[in-house]
Amino acid sequence: MTFGFTPPPSADPASRLGRMLEPSEWAAAGIPLLRNPREVVTGLHSRHLPTPSTAVVAVLDPEERLTASASFSRTGAAAADGWEFRNALLTQLRRVIPHDLRRRTPVRTAVLLYCRDGESQWTQEDGAWMWGLRDACTLHGLRCGAYITLTREGWQILGEGRSGRRPHSASLRTALDITATGDGKAAPLSQPHSGAHDALSHSAAV
Template identity: 80%
Template sequence: MALSFAPPPSADRATPLGRLLEPAEWAAASIPLLRDPRAVITGLHARHLPTPSTAVVAVLDPEERLVASASFSRGNTAADGWEFRNALLDRLRSVIPHDLRRRRPVRTAVLLYCRDGEGRWTEEDGAWMWGLRDACTLHGLRCGAYITLTPGGWQVLGEARGGRRPHAASAPEWTVDANAPASSAVIPRQGRPERMAKGSLDTGGVAPAGLARSGGGAPEAHRHTAAR
């Protein structure tokens, strides 16, 4: 009698043990919608100037004002939700205390990931979604939007909202005064001071800076903490 066996799982699979979320699973998770996603994305882009393979995790208060944020390079690690969760949790712990003592989460964490390719969902995105959801649970935060920034523009995955600017190679539309308090004005590139409308992102008092990288390509945190 001839016996046949299923082939073993490929060693090249990018997301071991299924540590990713499919788009349908993400949509079913009741992720809170951003009231003004473009303002949030433009503010984070101006602050962190992400390049491909850069993740920006940000914590927003109930009015969608920025409380804290950090950016870091993914480096050459595999697209594994467990690894992404650990990296996100490490950055969250470095910029803001946990909210585990609250009965319910008040603040929300969102993730902006800059990458090459198109804006549609990939397994790498699914691993980031898994990591963001788990990191939020362990830090006492609400899991918020997952946003991709590609050469074609930005896309809030799981929602039918996107835009062409900013994109992965665009210059920042705002500048941020490093010495200004969090409630002060931001300066559009045209040079006209404007205050951000209520409900949009307050970019805070940290100027954008380049991404720190180690010589071997491994991720090295480049942290930016909003004024608190």
């Protein structure tokens, strides 16, 4: 018996549009609401200190306690593709936590925080991240949780309308300015280590 390799999906624009979710599709998917979104957002921000183009995927237990998390950066100007985002998220999940595929019903929930430039409104890139998160959760035996954007306007849970002004995408720069020493050098802040990996650089934390 021989096993072949499944070719990657088509990269043409029409196919990529099929690998993203509109806000209405996301809202209709029954994504569980976070009980304390501000606490989740501030906790992930302080742990990973994301800058624009950084994604933070986190796994929460039924009590909404952080079980594991990983951050990685999207680099390059390639068009957003949910299939590539799915693979990147799945790689990070496999690195930081065992799958729950043996459970009949998912117990743990994965949420995604993406720090980016631009306005807070939904973009096609957001739609691709939503598609990727939903698919990665299915393949790892997790419930698909909230998708959160972090922009200069603050944070926002797309599909829910809940938002806040802090933290925002420039919070790290603000923190560096506030903690600058008298000689003009910034005091050291803990940041996740990054390493190059194709078009994505990544780091993980538990």
